[in-house]
Amino acid sequence: MKEFIAFIKKEFYHIFRDRRTLLVLFGMPLAQLLLFGYAITTEVTNADLAVYNQSSGQFTNQLVDKLVSSDFFNLTENVHSKDEMMDVFRKSKAKIIVVIPPDFEQKFNRREAQIQLIADGSDPNLASILTNSATGIIMTWMKGHAGNAMQIETINNEVRWHYNPELKSVSMFVPGVITIILMLVSAMLSSISITREKELGTIEILYVSPLKPVTIIIGKLVPFIILSIFNAAFILLMAYIIFSVPVNGSIMLLLLESLLFIITALSLGVLISTVSETQQTALMLSLFGLMLPTILLSGFIFPISSMPLPLQIISNVIPAKWFLIIIKDIMLKGVGIMYVWKETLVLVGMTIGLIGLSIKKYNIRLQ
């Protein structure tokens, strides 16, 4: 036990004295959280809007005012001809143009008015969000005016968004950021820490010493388990303070599930270190072998259900996919273990498999 403590102490020296490790450990979570929270957001505000109003008069001006006074749009340009319209897009002066025909008011009273929305399709996601928002605003405005002019019978859609009523994208990103950070910190730092000793040759000294190989590996991993759990708690706290993202479920359960996921990631890290001789290889393998699949295939950014079937099948072997389901359910839906035991079981299975594989690979290497 004393041998083990001496070893753990040494590991903490390495971690706290290496600026790069510290940066990955503490700088990265904060940077990612702020980046995803503030910059990379799917909410649209202040999109540039141009208007080509061929009709004149109060009536259509009201409609334009209505569009511009919403948070969604900013009027940047009044267009006066078709040529100018294309120019607006080419010069990126607006993302969407509202075209109001000359006889709009007369036709409106005859219930056959048309409005054209032209969006910049070079960013398809944004274009569809903008046209939806504009359509919504126009419909509301129309109902308000149609009231005294005529009766319009329509089905009234009442939409409510459960678990994230304000559709705040940060609520979705916090679980994703935690998933990525835990995967990155645990797998990358542990594999680099092991390969560093290989590169320096100090690992031979450890193997010659009475320390058992399994003690060495566990000693390498324990500091990262502790730091990663702190990291998860730190991200949750930051998310709560900065973006007021709450944890609706049990924090204890969340941390326990995180611990499980950390161990999964660490066993991946050990596996990486058995196949890489240098820190650089370990870094590359963790970045391209783990980070990219974790970000792209876990359902963090792209919904798994809209992926082609082969990718959907592949996504099942990505541990992050399962953890993301668990953490989202606990954080946003506030459910307990009864609702996430299947996903938990998948993670446990993966972890046991990975540990087995790592031990096997590791023993082969020792000979």
Place this chain on the structure above:
Amino acid sequence: MSDNLAIIATDLTKKFGDFVAVDAITFEVKKGEIFGFLGANGAGKTTAIKMLCGLSRPTSGQAIISGFDIYSQSELIKKNIGYMSQHFSLYQDMTIRENIRFYGGIYGLKSKDIKTRGSKLIQELELEDYADRFVGELPLGWKQKLAFSIAIIHNPGIVFLDEPTSGVDPITRRQFWNMIYKAAARGITVFVTTHYLEEAEYCNRVSIMVDGEMRDFDTPRELMKKYNKPTMNDVFLHMAVRSKRKGD
């Protein structure tokens, strides 16, 4: 009979696929002896030393280290040997004192022993003013002397030194050998590989490995007499050249 023998190796062999890195070497090292293990690069020295330390499993053959079998008693062997590799073996981002505490710790020394042996070690190396400095800041010669002192902090029966003096200036090398003599005087068997053939003459006995085989082993004086050469360097060249011809 084996009471005064530190190492007994019999037909020790290591193969990597078809390549025979170490070919059935047989030798004995007496307790308290300074045993020089010579050979050109790629002759199989490092592989042999790794097998003796338990870093690498032999393909065949036997070896008894400090009375323990390398196959079944490797745990006991590990407690009884020290090892200094050709790579620098201390942690550069830790201070001298932290390194001492770490190595003392993983060999299971008591905190009290670590403290007393550590300060004695620092005193002997005249490093008192540097004890809390990072090892990375020390000149190479000092590092090597420190690494050697730490490798024997747990008073092992045998210490294996794999090219401990490579890249070190002649004065420091001389000081390093004085430390080796002192260790041997304490009863520690020293098993040392080296490139510097004048160092071979400091050893009690030397062995010469060529192409994975142990060609000869005896005292330096006997070897020089046998091959009728004035220095160990000439003896070594004579044997290495012979091996090359054979390889043609």
